[in-house]
Amino acid sequence: MSRLVAFHAGGQDRYGVASETGIVDLTAQFGTRFRGLKEAVAAGALAELLQAADGCAPDWQEEDVTFLIPIANPEKLICVGVNFPDRNAEYKDGTTDAKAFPSLFIRFPRSFTGHGQPLIRPPESEQLDYEGEIAIVIGKGGRRIAREAAYDHIAALTLCNEGTIRDWVRHAKFNVTQGKNWDRSGSIGPWLVPFTHAAQLDDVKLETRVNGEVRQQDRTSRMMYDFRYIVSYVSTFTTLVPGDVIVCGTPTGAGARFDPPIWLKPGDVIEVEAEGIGILRNTVEEE
Numbered sequence: 261m262s263r264l265v266a267f268h269a270g271g272q273d274r275y276g277v278a279s280e281t282g283i284v285d286l287t288a289q290f291g292t293r294f295r296g297l298k299e300a301v302a303a304g305a306l307a308e309l310l311q312a313a314d315g316c317a318p319d320w321q322e323e324d325v326t327f328l329i330p331i332a333n334p335e336k337l338i339c340v341g342v343n344f345p346d347r348n349a350e351y352k353d354g355t356t357d358a359k360a361f362p363s364l365f366i367r368f369p370r371s372f373t374g375h376g377q378p379l380i381r382p383p384e385s386e387q388l389d390y391e392g393e394i395a396i397v398i399g400k401g402g403r404r405i406a407r408e409a410a411y412d413h414i415a416a417l418t419l420c421n422e423g424t425i426r427d428w429v430r431h432a433k434f435n436v437t438q439g440k441n442w443d444r445s446g447s448i449g450p451w452l453v454p455f456t457h458a459a460q461l462d463d464v465k466l467e468t469r470v471n472g473e474v475r476q477q478d479r480t481s482r483m484m485y486d487f488r489y490i491v492s493y494v495s496t497f498t499t500l501v502p503g504d505v506i507v508c509g510t511p512t513g514a515g516a517r518f519d520p521p522i523w524l525k526p527g528d529v530i531e532v533e534a535e536g537i538g539i540l541r542n543t544v545e546e547e
Contacts, residue, residue, distance in 0.1 A: 264306060398502055
């Protein structure tokens with residue numbers, strides 16, 4: 261599997277290619293051209309980075325580095341809400357039919373942490389919840405992108421645990437911003453997998469586990485708004501640019517939907533896994 265990683269080691273932020281044997285550090289070789297993976301995405305250079313690492317001995321082992329979110333400073337980080345069957349029913353608001361258009365909201369990069377790092381539960385609320393999702397990274401920008409051309413605009417895939425402070429989501433009538441943007445409440449990673457063909461998205465198993473127990477499981481073929489539609493719809497009202505990240509929705513089974521709810525607590529281990537992408541793993545700590 262081709263995997264591009266952003267990480268911190270040796271006192272600086274770096275990037276490279278991860279394999280089963282370790283991480284090949286490409287920072288010195290490409291650092292004057294690309295400050296990070298966002299710039300490599302914008303240049304269409306992910307294949308070049310992978311080729312440069314081919315056959316090289318690893319410079320770092322995964323246990324010796326701190327994983328960072330792969331795209332450190334996207335211009336836009338847009339999330340899609342309620343995008344799998346039965347999630348409307350979970351809300352118990354009397355509506356069960358899918359809406360004509362998707363629910364969208366914005367998150368800030370500071371609200372995420374990297375693979376292997378703890379999600380932070382703030383003192384203001386114990387209602388830290390998980391949402392396992394697939395995220396797409398835009399490689400070719402555009403406005404009013406046609407649905408049939410949407411896949412041409414995706415450079416890479418990654419995973420997201422769209423961690424949420426549930427009671428703060430409900431502080432206001434028309435927005436969820438407060439509950440979605442607590443520092444390091446969610447995670448993105450562990451790496452970028454270059455997007456090269458439709459089968460990587462069209463019918464992929466997505467699963468979330470908490471302490472080994474399966475909590476969420478579905479397939480992307482059942483999404484109410486598929487990846488092509490999402491790219492086309494979002495690009496209708498805003499210009500997408502290279503490095504933008506779109507988090508595309510979570511299956512039913514978040515902790516808030518249990519009776520009583522099951523919130524994440526310090527020491528929990530959450531794993532988000534998708535076929536062909538990998539496993540995003542995080543623990544939980546109190547702030």
